[in-house]
Amino acid sequence: MRIAIRGGRFVDPANGIDAVTDLFIAEQRVAYLSRAPDGFHPDREIDARGLVVCPGLIDLCARLREPGQEHKATIASETRAAAAGGITTLVCPPDTDPVVDETAVVELIRRRAKAAGFARVLIVGALTRGLAGEQLAEMAALKEAGCVGVGNAAKPIINTLVLRRSLEYAATYGLTVFLTPGDPWLSAGGCAHEGRVATRLGLSGVPVAAETTIVARDLALLAEIDVRAHFCHLSSARAVEMIAQAQAQGLPVTADVSAHHLHLTELDLGRFDSLAHVLPPLRSQHDRDGLRAGLASGVIAAICSDHQPHEVDAKEAPFSDTEPGISGLETLLALGLRLVEDGILPLTDAIERLTAGPARILRLETGHLGVGAVADVCLFNPHHVWSLEPHTITSRGHNSPFLGWEFRGRVTHTLLAGRLVYEAPA
């Protein structure tokens, strides 16, 4: 299929382009920019005047709930939601049921994703068997099966020796390690940021130190092992400083932040709003500002959705009895654009943190739209004002604290390898 996208504002941060121009797609790839040869007859023309044309979004962390929790969502339902959110690639962490510690699970997820056909699903394999933090997972086999890295999902490895050896083993195969810092003792039973709001509401707190102690420990180990490490969804200003320092010392460490941590704080818990129950917890305004500054400076290279769709019942209980997590695929772009509105970073940088930034972490060839690149494209109307309502959500999970929020900027088309996988209703 040949597609011509005409007259849009073409933003391709990896190639340093921000200009009104035409984009021509043929054979799943970007064929020409600005003008096509006379013989190019597109099957489809997209009038992109007034729209932004950018690489498809790459989301570093999205739970698809399959296999294991199909009552919450499926690979098909959530990749469809991803397409509606302009996301063409998403990364599934290994804490499915069964855990991604066997190649069969990798194959299952890949097969289902391919059958659905809405987005590329990349998989982070388990760092330890069953994510139990005791034995190494078969990382070489997982890599062969196509895993883009290894990690222990939201279960940090407690045993320092096991962690060290799993980092060394991952390094042997050139695998990027995805680390989610959280001290199990300091966060035990906690459901909110340890601070004034948790104190007022009488909720058990998760201190900032639950994150920083593990970041410090992991960095100390990483200093002696030549392995690429990525810290997933940081929540505190202090952790950002620690990562910045490590990067300044030349360690190959990267980090991301969830879109909701860039916009919400502990105050958004309101009167026990379970939709704002998320782990790591929403922290203070100081932390939110630190995360925003880290994103703007590039210390944090990517914004992820940390998508966790839930059925209604999971959030209908007293706060601490509810399941943590936010359904975030369809607000990822809008929350990124909101940072531009808030003056945190320019549009090209916001798009970079959603495309080329995560692509670099994953060492992908996508995330840009140079001639010859795979045509994963997102088109959005930057002026379209809309509000998030349950009926506008494609994901099976309607659990969002942003329900009722007004956003500016909405996806109009999503192309996956030159194929239209989403088109907004006219």
Add this chain to the structure above:
Amino acid sequence: MSLTNIQLDNHGRLRHFLTIEGLQRQHLVEILDTAESLSGVAERRVKKLPTLRGKTVVNMFFESSTRTRTTFELAAKRLSADVLNLSISTSSTVKGETLLDTLRNIEAMQCDMFVVRHAQSGTAEFIARHVKPHIAVLNAGDGRHAHPTQAMLDVFTIRRHKLDFANLRVAIVGDILHSRVARSQIHALNILGAGEVRVVAPKTLLPACVETLGVQVFHDLQPGLRDADVIIMLRLQRERMQGALLPSAQEYYQQYGLTEERLALANPDAIIMHPGPINRGMEIDSAVADGPRSVILEQVTNGIAVRMAIMSITLGTHTHPFREDT
């Protein structure tokens, strides 16, 4: 989610009683004055008023409690309500029924008021958001969050002994971290304009940013008690010795136990309070608990009148939605 206080109706009157936080002084004074007028009922030969005749009050206790449940039951009965006591911790929830299922089932029994105690913070508010509009919800203690009727009976007791809140120094001593009672007391005292509210505890038993609740923080009991007019001792659970919160009961008693000797630091007419049940020799010496300045048993008695007041005020707004309340 709306930040509006769901315990108030459109006219700013109490329709539920979930937390002291966010209430106005006038709400608290109305409860105290009503309780004062109701406290005579217990001294009568026939200890009943017809206020809630034909109404059904359900005690929904997801956490065991004898005293609180009993005083709620007595309060309801003295107002002529029918009372249903449900201990839910051991029945439905273990069978996999969700809290909302349980709620719907009890709601189907045509009741008028739920008195809720639950181990999780926010449960009473959760229930209030989900019940039918004619039902009033009273919080009888939710997790570490609030125990507003206890705080009201405490300030009622204080008001009976001390006429003026403005010059009052109140010291709350003990496990503030886990205490819903302390949180509600602090809000109530601050709303009533207490001169100074102090919390006295080791750092392990204080929540983060406790000063933002509007208290002076003391770690040492002696200065914490100095010139206090009211001393509120909190119950220390034995299990706090586990989890590295405290080294031993002995050391806690040595550091924070209220003895006659330490009591001498407070004002000579200081009163001693405790939400109960007391741990003799753990947080308070028997001589102090049973001494002339202790008002601990008075608190229990006052609990009935205060709960009667809260029940009649909240159900009053439900039964007469279009009439000015008296």
